[in-house]
Each structure stands twice: as structure tokens, then as C-alpha cells.
Amino acid sequence: MKIRTIGRRKFQLGAVAVAVSLLATGCGASAGSSGDKEVTLRFAWWGNEYLNAQTEKVISAFEAEHPNIKIESEPGEWASYWDKLATKTAANDAPDVIQMDQKYIAEYGGRGALLDLSKQSGVDTSKMDKEQLASGQYDGAQYGLSTGKNAYVIMANTKVFEAANVPVPDDTTWTWDDFIGTAAKLSAAGGGKSYGAAYGSNEADLIIWLRQHGENLYSQDGKVDFDTATTASFWERLKEQRDSKASPPATVATEDSGAGLEESLFGTNRVGMAWWWTNQLGSLETTTGSSIKMLRAPSIDGTSADNGMYFKPTMFWSASSRSKNPEAAATFINYLANSPAAGAILMTDRGVPANSEIVDSITPALKPADTTVVGFLKDVATEITDAPPVPPVGAGSVQNVIKRFTDEVLYDRLSPQAAAENFKKEVEGMLATARK
Structure with missing residues (x-):
């Protein structure tokens, strides 16, 4: 490169x-x-x-x-x-x-x-x-x-939850096991026509996962700041979502990733939970015609202060x-x-x-949805202590690399560990090349 x-x-x-x-x-x-x-x-x-x-x-x-x-x-x-x-x-x-x-x-x-x-x-x-x-x-x-500031959250489509007769989880205490279990129930009720949760495979998803493990995507001095074991566990969790049918098959997810909001699984009320930024609440409610509830990220131990969330401009x-x-x-x-x-x-x-x-x-x-967002950000502010380091020179395309390796794992072309090792090597190369 x-x-x-x-x-x-x-x-x-x-x-x-x-x-x-x-x-x-x-x-x-x-x-x-x-x-x-x-x-x-x-x-x-x-x-x-x-x-x-x-x-x-x-x-x-x-x-x-x-x-x-x-x-x-x-x-x-x-x-x-x-x-x-x-x-x-x-x-x-x-x-x-x-x-x-x-x-x-x-x-x-x-x-x-x-x-x-x-x-x-x-x-x-x-x-x-x-x-x-x-x-x-x-x-x-x-x-x-x-x-303006934003937070990356799980948007829960209440219409999908009500149709499946599944309660919306308590986001102040839920774990990743709770998230996957709830999503699996929604998928089962959907009978192959709707699914519990989208995968969540962009840069913000990985950052939250790393922060829950005491790591960051980048260090303050512009280098990678994570262990391959942690990134491997990120892809292992996505693979578990697939295998438990909490999330759609890889082929369906790939097709959905290229769809606009109006044609997407979430936009057409065919997925119960998906990752979005808080400022998108209004457009999501307008598109789905459903009440959308913002949920904190699940955590490893069920403690909301440990969920790795952060404010992003x-x-x-x-x-x-x-x-x-x-x-x-x-x-x-x-x-x-x-x-x-x-x-x-x-x-x-x-x-x-x-x-x-x-x-x-x-x-x-403010419109009702915007008032909800302002209130939500105030509520979670006490749980957020810092922000990730600013992405360094050379990191502009890392999100595309994350998505590519996610596909490799979900299509069983790479193991989570191999994806993690290749991912770290590729990102290190991108940053090193940019410094030259």
C-alpha cells in the first residue's frame, strides 16, 4: 500500500x-x-x-x-x-x-x-x-x-418485541449472554422471517468490546493497543450469535449491509435489535413506524458502568x-x-x-425523539468516564478492514483467532506506512 x-x-x-x-x-x-x-x-x-x-x-x-x-x-x-x-x-x-x-x-x-x-x-x-x-x-x-455528541447504542424495536411476546431487557444489568438469549427468542418467534439482532461489526462495536476488556483500538501515541485474544473473542461472540440463530445467516447479513434504511431488516421491522447512533433515533422511528427504545451496551458482568460506552462527536x-x-x-x-x-x-x-x-x-x-436522546445521554453520562484516543494517521480505512474480517469469520473462511492475528498485522502495517 x-x-x-x-x-x-x-x-x-x-x-x-x-x-x-x-x-x-x-x-x-x-x-x-x-x-x-x-x-x-x-x-x-x-x-x-x-x-x-x-x-x-x-x-x-x-x-x-x-x-x-x-x-x-x-x-x-x-x-x-x-x-x-x-x-x-x-x-x-x-x-x-x-x-x-x-x-x-x-x-x-x-x-x-x-x-x-x-x-x-x-x-x-x-x-x-x-x-x-x-x-x-x-x-x-x-x-x-x-x-454535537453521540453515543453508540442498541436500538430495540418494540413492535418486534411485542409481536414475539418477549420483554425488552433491563439495559442497566444485562450481560452479553442476556443479549444473545433475548435475540435468539426473537428469532425463534420470527420463524425465519425476522431475526433477533444485527451483528454489529464496525469500529464502534469493536471499540466498546475492547474497552470492556480494559483495552483500546489505539493508544494515545497512535499505535494499536489491543491483544489478539481480545479481538478473537469479539469475533467468537459474533459467531455465537450466528450459531445460536440470534442473528441472521451470513448471506442475509451481507445483503442487509448493502441496503438503505428503508429497505433494511431493521427499517422494515424484521430485526429486533441493532446498533445505531443516538442521533438516528428520530429517523428510525419514522421509518419503522414503531416506538424504538434505546438500550445501553450489554456488559460482561452486568454492570452498566463497565459496558465500555463512550461519547463520540x-x-x-x-x-x-x-x-x-x-x-x-x-x-x-x-x-x-x-x-x-x-x-x-x-x-x-x-x-x-x-x-x-x-x-x-x-x-x-425539541421533538419527542430528540428530547429522549438528550435525556438518555444525561442518564449515561455518569457511567462514562473517558473517550477512546483519536484515531491516528493511517486509520481511516480500519472500519472497512473490521467488516471484511467479520465476513471471513461468519462465512467460516477464517477462525476468530486467525482473523484477529491478520487484523492486527494489517492495521499495524497501515499505521506504519502512514508514518513514513
């Missing part, structure tokens, strides 16, 4: 390495001020139709307050967003303001492609949650402001280091993060805002 190669099967941010080689030549971003002259900022984000409409609304509100700054919209979809951003960055054509994900903060920021917002006087971070603020920092620089507002109008970009980001007017539009769809004053101002207007 070579950093300078762009391609879906290669390291996605190879293009960023090329872009940074351009930055190193001394052709850095202009430090000029926007002043009162009219400037245009390009703004890229990913989202669905609802989020796109909401974002256009907040853009219009910003332009009304700042008539000298025009925003040019570049909406996209998650599946193609990162390839496009990498290509544009390499071509010195990155958007001025970028919706960023935590797994790429170090990738872009560490390679010199993002603006250090801490050096922009127009950005106020004084009222932001300190942990959320730290989540956008890498190597001493503030490369992104959190749009839903996404970030970042700016390109190559922007010709960094002050205007900072002004727009500050508006998105701190303006009550923006908060009233964005609400909690990008997470519960990091600015506590914004949370207070929007709470009376």
Missing part, C-alpha cells in the same frame, strides 16, 4: 499525502482578511435529503447575517464523499469548510490539509464541552469543532488549510457551532450540541 495511490481498495487519503507535498512547497493558504469585501466559501457535507434541506436553511440564515459571505453548497453521500474529498484535496481544490468525521481528523489534520481553528480569532470555544473540544484536536492543533466542522478566505471560513464555523439561530435550525440532527447554552435554548422546541 502506497500513500500516494488513490483508489477505493487503497488508502483513501493517498490524495491527501500528495496535497500535503504541495503545502510543503511553501504555497500555503493566504492569511488575508475577508473584511467587508464579498467572498465565496465552498461548503461540503454528506447527508440525506432531510439533512441537505436543513443545511441549506442554515446557510441562508448565515448569509442573511453576513451579506458579504456567500456559501456555495457541495452536498454529498457518505459512500462517495471521502474519495471525492481526497481527490479534490490532492488537486488543491478542497472546499473551504468541510464536514469532517473523527476517523479522518488525524488523516487530514496530521497531513497539513486542515486549518488550525485555535489560531483563528473568529472561533469561540469558551462555551464548548471540553471533551468534545479535545476530540477535534490532534498534535496540539484544533482541526475540528464537534457538531457525531461529526466536525473543519476548514481547509488552503482556503483563500480563512477568516470567513472561521466565521461560518463559529456561526454553525455557537449561534442560537443556527442551533434552532440544526437542532440535534448532528448530535446534541457541544455548546451547553445552545442545548438549553433548543430544548423547549
Whole structure:
């Protein structure tokens, strides 16, 4: 794998390495001020139709307050967003303001492609949650402001539970055995038409499992921080879900992974429990037409304080280091993060805002699902003591590697132990290559 190669099967941010080689030549971003002259900022984000409409609304509100700054919209979809951003960055054509994900903060920021917002006087971070603020920092620089916090939880579809006559578990005391046992009962009642639980095989699933065992995916200094025995036990548990019929056959799971929410097993009320982020509650209830109950992650010993959950920024507002109008970009980001007017539009769809004053101002207007999310995050806050280290440079594609090895295990092409050993070796290679 070579950093300078762009391609879906290669390291996605190879293009960023090329872009940074351009930055190193001394052709850095202009430090000029926007002043009162009219400037245009390009703004890229990913989202669905609802989020796109909401974002256009907040853009219009910003332009009304700042008539000298025009925003040019570049909406996209998650599946193609990162390839496009990498290509544009390499071509010195990155958007001025970028919706960023935590797994790429170090990738872009560490390679010199993002603006250090801490050096922009127009950005106020004084009222932001300190942990959320730290989540956008890498190597001493503030490369992104959190749009809001999230937690990774099990969403329980009460319609499926009621049809199966199975009670929703007590999430403050349940164990993994309870989770698998409940899911198996739901599958049995479904008669092959519906299933108890989705597998949960992305980066957040593995992080929670590792944290329950006192480990992390990465260390603070950017290295792998887990034992192969622990990752092997993660895949052993997923295999147990398959063998006990708590979760669907591998072929069904593979087909489901490529479906949109509206066509998915969960979206069509054919699976009782699945892992989602808390900010997705509203769309899940709308799609399923069912009441969805958020559940804490199961734990090994049935103690909720030991379940490994953590708060994650839903996404970030970042700016390109190559922007010709960094002050205007900072002004727009500050508006998105701190303006009550923006908060009233964005609400909690990008997470519960990091600015506590914004949370207070929007709470009376929240939809029932959003009110539930805010309450849930407050309830679990006493059980969450820290956050995982920021993913290091080179870690952007690790989630795809986890999913690939999950398939290898569920299709019996690799044992959990072999998957764990190969996974660790591959991730170590990705990180080492990125450091060169």
C-alpha cells in the first residue's frame, strides 16, 4: 500500500499525502482578511435529503447575517464523499469548510490539509464541552469543532418485541449472554422471517468490546493497543450469535449491509435489535413506524458502568488549510457551532450540541425523539468516564478492514483467532506506512 495511490481498495487519503507535498512547497493558504469585501466559501457535507434541506436553511440564515459571505453548497453521500474529498484535496481544490468525521481528523489534520481553528480569532470555544473540544484536536492543533455528541447504542424495536411476546431487557444489568438469549427468542418467534439482532461489526462495536476488556483500538501515541485474544473473542461472540440463530445467516447479513434504511431488516421491522447512533433515533422511528427504545451496551458482568460506552462527536466542522478566505471560513464555523439561530435550525440532527447554552435554548422546541436522546445521554453520562484516543494517521480505512474480517469469520473462511492475528498485522502495517 502506497500513500500516494488513490483508489477505493487503497488508502483513501493517498490524495491527501500528495496535497500535503504541495503545502510543503511553501504555497500555503493566504492569511488575508475577508473584511467587508464579498467572498465565496465552498461548503461540503454528506447527508440525506432531510439533512441537505436543513443545511441549506442554515446557510441562508448565515448569509442573511453576513451579506458579504456567500456559501456555495457541495452536498454529498457518505459512500462517495471521502474519495471525492481526497481527490479534490490532492488537486488543491478542497472546499473551504468541510464536514469532517473523527476517523479522518488525524488523516487530514496530521497531513497539513486542515486549518488550525485555535489560531483563528473568529472561533469561540469558551462555551464548548471540553471533551468534545479535545476530540477535534490532534498534535496540539484544533482541526475540528464537534457538531454535537453521540453515543453508540442498541436500538430495540418494540413492535418486534411485542409481536414475539418477549420483554425488552433491563439495559442497566444485562450481560452479553442476556443479549444473545433475548435475540435468539426473537428469532425463534420470527420463524425465519425476522431475526433477533444485527451483528454489529464496525469500529464502534469493536471499540466498546475492547474497552470492556480494559483495552483500546489505539493508544494515545497512535499505535494499536489491543491483544489478539481480545479481538478473537469479539469475533467468537459474533459467531455465537450466528450459531445460536440470534442473528441472521451470513448471506442475509451481507445483503442487509448493502441496503438503505428503508429497505433494511431493521427499517422494515424484521430485526429486533441493532446498533445505531443516538442521533438516528428520530429517523428510525419514522421509518419503522414503531416506538424504538434505546438500550445501553450489554456488559460482561452486568454492570452498566463497565459496558465500555463512550461519547463520540457525531461529526466536525473543519476548514481547509488552503482556503483563500480563512477568516470567513472561521466565521461560518463559529456561526454553525455557537449561534442560537443556527442551533434552532440544526437542532440535534448532528448530535446534541457541544455548546451547553445552545442545548438549553433548543430544548423547549425539541421533538419527542430528540428530547429522549438528550435525556438518555444525561442518564449515561455518569457511567462514562473517558473517550477512546483519536484515531491516528493511517486509520481511516480500519472500519472497512473490521467488516471484511467479520465476513471471513461468519462465512467460516477464517477462525476468530486467525482473523484477529491478520487484523492486527494489517492495521499495524497501515499505521506504519502512514508514518513514513
